[in-house]
Amino acid sequence: MVSLVLITSVLASCSKPQEETTDKQKVFMRADSSAPYTEVTQQYQQQQSGGGMGMGSALLWYMAFRPMMGGGMGYTSNGIAHQSNVGNNTSKANAVKTQAARGGFGSSAKQTSASS
């Protein structure tokens, strides 16, 4: 007896039409040169309608001054070498290390499927 738990959900998710979300303007923020864009639309809207000191406000301030924050870790820059950024500061090294680079695999596909 062949029994499966995943496959039908794959088909269901692939055939489901994507919901239209074009009625709202989206706001994206980019943390650094390697991370993907972060959508902050919801927080941004909260900020606009809720007096300006909600989550959106905090996030925008964080993004604006992020390089100088981090519990006294000091300034970091993506423009200089990893070792120059972190020196001997372990917590700073850990903070920098968690910013994984993505999108490196998958760029050279010559076909729409990898099958053979």
Added chain:
Amino acid sequence: MILKHLKEDPNWQNRLEELGFGYHTDGDLPYWIDSYYYSISEDFADQVFDATTELWDMCIKAVDHVISNKKYELFQIPLFIQEHIEKSWEGDSPSIYGRFDFAYDRTNDQLKVLEFNADTPTSLFETGVIQWHWMQHYFGTTKDQFNAVHEQLISSWKTIIPYLKGNTLHFTCMRDTLEDLTNVEYLRDCAMQAGIHTKLIFIDDIGWNGETFVDLEEEVITDIFKLYPWEWMVYESFALHIPNDVAEAHWIEPSWKMILSNKAILAVLWELYPNHPLLLETYFDDPKGMEDYVKKPLLSREGANITLYKNNSIVEATPGDYGQEGYICQALAPIIKEETGYSIIGSWVVGQEACGITFRESDNLITTNKSRFIPHIIE
């Protein structure tokens, strides 16, 4: 081996979709054939089983020969990954599957291997699940099939558990491709049934944190099944991290499979086992006097850039982006011809065991991604 017709089930597309099979047609062209099938004898199934087992053994010896003699240049394998290949071979890195494609010469009752899809073979879901349900729909339990793919997959994942480095086995493929995702999810399903904790991540979401590969939750990737060809990966700069990976993640299929999925292995096999009945005469670059032969790029996939010669004249050719890496010239094999088209036999190796077959049918001699899947039964 006889092609037989059935009264078509008018509801066949819905029936397949209820099983999770969403790519049974490609535009207006059928991919899955529901209304005819190959009836094969038990003896023929045994013949394919024996040929597959023997070839797998020959392939393993050929990989050892290539690695021992460092013949990587013949395969156009970049220098930076060669040590990884050797480590994966010497360390018995886990491998799960592969599919030999055979031509069958009816006159001489002889199978000939056309190629080995050793790295990213698909049509596994169609073979293991859809084909089995097709038989039950039309024949109930009165017939049998050369098909233990599903059971063998679960069993093989169980065998691999002690070799896994971490607690999570990641699965990855490209996004936006239903065929690849279905095959990967099928494999993951079997792994889960074997008791393995799994996660799915799309190939472009894989991260590098400076020391290891990580998933979207920053979990270190220690073992990962990829439906993404090694020969694509090694030409992406991200692959330069692989030798520096502190976790030394297991990539499944392992990097030594780069040798078997490359058509150069066909020339190496002919060199190691000249005139073996399962092999076709094959050479690098030059036909060496053959007049009827097929010129194949080393890394071509799904029938791309294949040129077929008869009496030294081109009779068929396919377009594509391959060929810069070099070619092999392989003797032209007799292909099964029916009124519906030309057929080849795909024979699966799962966990080092021959365990099931597929038939692929094409309008032309060259099998491509437009070729149709024909089910079979033993009777």
